[in-house]
Amino acid sequence: MPAKSKKNFGIKRQEMAHKADHLCKMKNCHFSKQEVERLLQLFKEFTKAVNTEIKRGKGGIDRSKFRDILHQHFDMTDDVLMDKVFRAFDLDNDGYVSEEEWVLGMSVFLKGTIEEQARFCFGVYSMRGEDGYISREEMYLLLKNCLVQHQQEEDAEEMQKDLVELALKKMDVDHDGRVSVEDYTKAVAQDKLLMEALGPCLPNSKCRDGFLELVADEKHKQRF
Ligand SMILES: [Ca+2]
Numbered sequence: 001m002p003a004k005s006k007k008n009f010g011i012k013r014q015e016m017a018h019k020a021d022h023l024c025k026m027k028n029c030h031f032s033k034q035e036v037e038r039l040l041q042l043f044k045e046f047t048k049a050v051n052t053e054i055k056r057g058k059g060g061i062d063r064s065k066f067r068d069i070l071h072q073h074f075d076m077t078d079d080v081l082m083d084k085v086f087r088a089f090d091l092d093n094d095g096y097v098s099e100e101e102w103v104l105g106m107s108v109f110l111k112g113t114i115e116e117q118a119r120f121c122f123g124v125y126s127m128r129g130e131d132g133y134i135s136r137e138e139m140y141l142l143l144k145n146c147l148v149q150h151q152q153e154e155d156a157e158e159m160q161k162d163l164v165e166l167a168l169k170k171m172d173v174d175h176d177g178r179v180s181v182e183d184y185t186k187a188v189a190q191d192k193l194l195m196e197a198l199g200p201c202l203p204n205s206k207c208r209d210g211f212l213e214l215v216a217d218e219k220h221k222q223r224f
């Protein structure tokens with residue numbers, strides 16, 4: 001490697017180590033500094049040649065790339081849910097998952113506590129930025145999306161309506177006819193099976209372990 005690019009490489013490594021040090025100390029980050037560095041390296045790989053905005057401190061992983069990642073690494077196939085997961089990662093709603101959103105999002109996605117993951121799922125299901133509740137109608141649409149394979153059945157609509165009432169009964173802890181994030185976290189704390197009741201939006205254990213292995217892969221790290 002020529003001296004100049006070797007120097008640049010050194011500076012970039014230092015910058016990344018510094019960022020990783022800052023991110024791993026955030027209170028909601030469950031990764032070690034090494035794991036954060038590796039996540040930042042993956043971020044770099046995923047955004048390579050995608051957009052130049054990153055150089056100006058903006059941009060990041062766009063919606064379509066993020067969907068590819070969910071599909072490839074987490075076996076997700078449902079476009080509607082994948083878009084919602086993207087929006088749950090994109091906290092500032094600028095259309096990109098930034099480095100910080102990526103690391104903190106993955107912290108919840110892969111290693112979150114039950115409460116953090118319940119809040120994440122709630123964020124996926126509720127139309128974030130609107131009223132902050134899951135209404136009966138929204139629940140109906142989410143369940144309809146889950147149960148799309150039963151669409152031909154004549155009584156499918158009735159079944160979906162019954163399911164909505166059942167789900168609402170379990171989740172609407174304060175009985176005001178809609179599900180708030182407090183309702184949701186309380187309901188999930190009581191019964192973990194309710195976590196992804198409105199659609200799969202967290203990785204299954206096989207995908208989670210596979211991705212965590214990628215994050216912990218020391219050999220791969222040497223390439224950077
Ligand atoms: Ca963003």
Ligand SMILES: [Ca+2]
Nearest residue numbers: 176178179180
């Ligand atoms: Ca409620």
